[in-house]
Amino acid sequence: MGLSPSTRTAHRAGDPRALRGAKGGSRLSVGFILTRRFTLCAFANFVDVLRLAADEGDRSRPILCDWAVLSHLMDPVPSSSGVSVQPTERLGDPRRFDYIVVVGGLMDETPDLDPAYHRFLHQAAGANVPLIGVCTGAFFLYKAGLLKDYRCCVSWYHHTDFLEQFEGLDPVADQIFVVDRDRITCSGGASSAHVAAYLVDKHVGRAQASKSLHIMIIDDPLQGDKPQPGLTLNLKTKDPIVQRALLLMQQNIDTPVSVQDVAKRMGKSKRQIERHFRLSLDTSPQAAYLEMRLDMAKHLVETSQKSVAQIAVDCGFCDSSHLSRMFRRRFGGTPHSLRAQTG
CATH class of the missing domain: 1.10.10.60 (Homeodomain-like)
Structure with a gap:
């Protein structure tokens, strides 16, 4: 079977994603950047949708989807609940992923991202790897200069914070997530599961997306314009x-x-x-x-x-x-x- 046009183009450009597709690897690969004091439930919801969609039943083998937690220094990252997550890979080449996800958390206790992450995110954007901001991850993408002229979604709870800190940007706070070209942003919590399901539906199949949410006892996948609960x-x-x-x-x-x-x-x-x-x-x-x-x-x-x-x-x-x-x-x-x- 021949490669798709996009995969052939990537292969000629030396894109690692082309090799994965050519060898029959996963259909969806996601790299996560966790900010200090990130929201654990938003990350867990996202990655569990990938996990459940990646294999038959609940066997958790990363066959159809794979994911990695990326880090500059490989130190454990504490979540807002105090539970820490150990990164699995160093930053490296962002082109080996289909998406890079930045998971934010507590606003007042999260310092700016290390310059190494800014460089990595700009490298990803330059290579046309779509960027995703989860919870307050949109704040970090904006601070990195990667949301200019993009619509972005933030939680209604952080809407005022966003307006105060980022002059000239009009965030969307009445939807669970927003897709604007190669940027996706969501309000966090359960909405991150629906963003992950959106990606699984797009790259793996609707049945796998629905299966994941049903196992997690979440309703069928919701579109981005579903209102936030407020x-x-x-x-x-x-x-x-x-x-x-x-x-x-x-x-x-x-x-x-x-x-x-x-x-x-x-x-x-x-x-x-x-x-x-x-x-x-x-x-x-x-x-x-x-x-x-x-x-x-x-x-x-x-x-x-x-x-x-x-x-x-x-x-x-x-x-x-x-x-x-x-x-x-x-x-x-x-x-x-x-x-x-x-x-």
């Missing part, structure tokens, strides 16, 4: 358009945005958003947004020591009087009276 909401819906709109509203509770702006960010019309809200929740987007902000205000009144004036600011109200009027209409009393009852 904060707990009283507004429950299975409509993905409404879910994404609600998540955008959550991320802008302190500075409410218009329904028109929400629709624009989602690539929808204002009328479409309103229709989906009416059919799914039997209310308008504006009313749902107000309900969300009032629920957050009530939560802060009951659980925090913040002043009512500060809570009003945090929840996007003009002042404490405005909050009190809306609060009384919704809950039958003022924030001060509720705090007195619960105090």
